[in-house]
Amino acid sequence: xxxxxxxxxxxxxxxxxxxxxxxxxxxxxGEVGGDLLEVAMGPHHPxxxxxxxxDVVLDGEQVVKLKPVFGYLHRNHxxxxxxxxxxxxxxxxxxxxxxxxxxxxxxxxxxVERLTGLQPxxxxxxxxxxxxxxxxxxxxxxxxxxxxxxxxALGTPLMYAFREREIILDLFESLTGSRMMCxxxxxxxxxxxxxxxxxxxxxxxxDGYEEFxxxxxxxxxxxxxxVARSQGIGVLPPELAISASITGPMLRASGVNxxxxxxxxxxxxxxxxxxxxxxxxxxxYDRYMIRVLEMQESVKILRQALRDIPGGPIVDPKAKIRGFxxxxxxxxxxxxxxxxxxxxxxxxxxxxxxxxxxVRPPSLINLTVLEDMCLGQTVADAVIILGSVDIVLGEVxx
Amino acid sequence: METLDQIKSxxxxxxxxxALQIIPNESxxxxxxxxxxxxxAFAVARWLRDDPALRLDYxxxxxxxxxxxxxxxxxxxxxxxxxxxxxxxxxxxxxxxPGYLEAVYHLYSMSLKHGPVILRxxxxxxxxxxxxxxxxxxxxxxxxxxxxxxxxxxxxFDGHPDLRRILMWDGFVDHPMRxxxxxxxDYDYEPTPHDEVLEKAQKHQGTEVSA
Numbered sequence: 133x134x135x136x137x138x139x140x141x142x143x144x145x146x147x148x149x150x151x152x153x154x155x156x157x158x159x160x161x162g163e164v165g166g167d168l169l170e171v172a173m174g175p176h177h178p179x180x181x182x183x184x185x186x187d188v189v190l191d192g193e194q195v196v197k198l199k200p201v202f203g204y205l206h207r208n209h210x211x212x213x214x215x216x217x218x219x220x221x222x223x224x225x226x227x228x229x230x231x232x233x234x235x236x237x238x239x240x241x242x243x244v245e246r247l248t249g250l251q252p253x254x255x256x257x258x259x260x261x262x263x264x265x266x267x268x269x270x271x272x273x274x275x276x277x278x279x280x281x282x283x284x285a286l287g288t289p290l291m292y293a294f295r296e297r298e299i300i301l302d303l304f305e306s307l308t309g310s311r312m313m314c315x316x317x318x319x320x321x322x323x324x325x326x327x328x329x330x331x332x333x334x335x336x337x338x339d340g341y342e343e344f345x346x347x348x349x350x351x352x353x354x355x356x357x358x359v360a361r362s363q364g365i366g367v368l369p370p371e372l373a374i375s376a377s378i379t380g381p382m383l384r385a386s387g388v389n390x391x392x393x394x395x396x397x398x399x400x401x402x403x404x405x406x407x408x409x410x411x412x413x414x415x416x417y418d419r420y421m422i423r424v425l426e427m428q429e430s431v432k433i434l435r436q437a438l439r440d441i442p443g444g445p446i447v448d449p450k451a452k453i454r455g456f457x458x459x460x461x462x463x464x465x466x467x468x469x470x471x472x473x474x475x476x477x478x479x480x481x482x483x484x485x486x487x488x489x490x491v492r493p494p495s496l497i498n499l500t501v502l503e504d505m506c507l508g509q510t511v512a513d514a515v516i517i518l519g520s521v522d523i524v525l526g527e528v529x530x
Numbered sequence: 531m532e533t534l535d536q537i538k539s540x541x542x543x544x545x546x547x548x549a550l551q552i553i554p555n556e557s558x559x560x561x562x563x564x565x566x567x568x569x570x571a572f573a574v575a576r577w578l579r580d581d582p583a584l585r586l587d588y589x590x591x592x593x594x595x596x597x598x599x600x601x602x603x604x605x606x607x608x609x610x611x612x613x614x615x616x617x618x619x620x621x622x623x624x625x626x627x628p629g630y631l632e633a634v635y636h637l638y639s640m641s642l643k644h645g646p647v648i649l650r651x652x653x654x655x656x657x658x659x660x661x662x663x664x665x666x667x668x669x670x671x672x673x674x675x676x677x678x679x680x681x682x683x684x685x686x687f688d689g690h691p692d693l694r695r696i697l698m699w700d701g702f703v704d705h706p707m708r709x710x711x712x713x714x715x716d717y718d719y720e721p722t723p724h725d726e727v728l729e730k731a732q733k734h735q736g737t738e739v740s741a
Contacts, residue, residue: 377588459556460556463561464591466590
């Protein structure tokens with residue numbers, strides 16, 4: 133506990149001065165041999181998927197130290213949400229992880245429903261599952277595209293992925309009016325009902341998607357370059373993954389069976405027949421593969437949901453738009469968003485604004501083990517390891 | 531899973547010195563939480579993680595909460611002599627509660643698939659005595675979240691391996707998530723590494739480099 137005494141006082145400047153010089157490399161016999169190079173990768177580097185920096189210390193091409201640096205996109209989302217009403221932060225949750233606005237909406241709506249006891253009607257639950265699984269398809273397709281881009285397959289796979297994503301975003305646009313910033317869920321239900329013919333459009337989009345997944349798989353999964361670049365790279369042991377609160381596809385690639393859709397059974401996920409794919413090596417290839425397999429399971433869930441969706445109201449009649457004041461208390465709600473466990477922790481003091489509003493960001497917490505995965509790998513591998521974590525800086529920095 | 535009352539009595543059996551308090555939760559979520567005193571927090575948390583019936587191996591969420599000093603009023607009915615007649619009179623007593631900062635841990639079990647058990651650690655006040663023990667040595671997942679709380683709320687986590695600011699820049703002085711935070715009119719902007727590089731270049735060249 134000697135760090136205890138050295139911990140700086142609140143408010144004081146705490147940073148160690150950053151050193152961009154070449155450091156002498158220590159050897160076993162105490163003599164200096166060769167040099168270590170300190171590199172700041174980012175914040176303006178295409179492989180960091182946004183404004184994110186990795187301070188890397190290199191021995192030749194090997195990573196010997198890596199510290200992630202965040203905060204370039206920080207706008208204190210939590211503070212803004214605490215200064216406004218519950219409903220007014222709903223559109224702002226879209227901007228957290230801007231690829232998955234539907235699941236962000238759902239996580240927030242779910243937490244407020246836990247807080248107030250609202251119960252969405254049957255049809256709204258089905259719509260939520262459908263939109264969330266479509267979001268999962270969008271996210272995982274993009275991720276695979278970006279990952280291959282990081283490996284050097286410039287352009288083509290990413291453009292194919294974006295073409296398919298656009299078909300789903302068209303569905304979102306006809307449903308909510310916006311491609312990406314959907315602002316669709318409400319406390320106790322959804323904002324608008326499905327337009328006429330939307331379900332048929334969704335079904336035909338799904339048929340096309342299945343075909344696309346097959347082609348994508350055929351080109352990629354056994355591709356020599358992908359296999360050579362990603363197998364055995366960035367291995368994450370399951371014990372470390374659990375201890376470091378890693379969630380989502382990254383956790384399951386390490387072989388830990390923990391999917392909130394099965395564990396919490398939030399919404400109506402207990403009605404669908406689907407499986408949770410698990411990896412057993414925990415390397416980059418497993419993380420890629422888990423995402424591909426999860427997309428296939430999502431398609432299965434979507435087929436069942438589109439078949440079974442009933443008619444009826446889409447909002448709980450007890451839900452109030454005006455004068456919405458949950459009684460004092462707190463709630464933590466979490467869902468399985470495509471990147472991992474997205475949670476919202478809310479404390480109400482009975483006023484129209486939340487007293488405390490906290491987002492549990494899966495992207496940020498999944499970066500905890502970035503250094504552990506990168507140590508001993510080359511710089512080029514650090515790039516794809518970061519790519520396989522799947523981060524969106526809007527959510528990391530909030 | 532056991533109820534929080536059962537867990538509390540088991541902890542009291544294992545750690546007779548621990549001061550525990552259950553905070554009820556009136557909301558529909560029904561998630562009561564457990565306040566643990568700072569001296570025994572680390573040992574209690576380790577027990578929660580390792581106990582075979584609980585096995586809370588997964589620390590899902592750590593959040594800071596700022597509670598400003600507040601006054602609580604309690605009304606009690608007292609019998610008093612008013613003008614020679616005994617009457618029932620309401621007596622208002624005001625007790626001042628000092629402000630404190632709080633770190634809330636949501637613990638789940640991945641191996642047994644249950645949870646949450648909610649643990650609250652409180653600082654003594656909001657100024658000098660703002661320490662709580664860090665639980666990062668038990669759950670690595672708390673590392674960045676505790677750093678974030680240190681940054682935005684100003685709670686010092688004793689025993690944290692790398693307690694630095696994470697979202698705000700290094701020279702920033704205040705803690706923006708506190709309830710009494712006032713935004714400054716203009717910020718001192720983050721110094722860029724560029725300045726340091728310029729300085730080094732100056733030293734190297736031995737001549738003045740005009741900006």
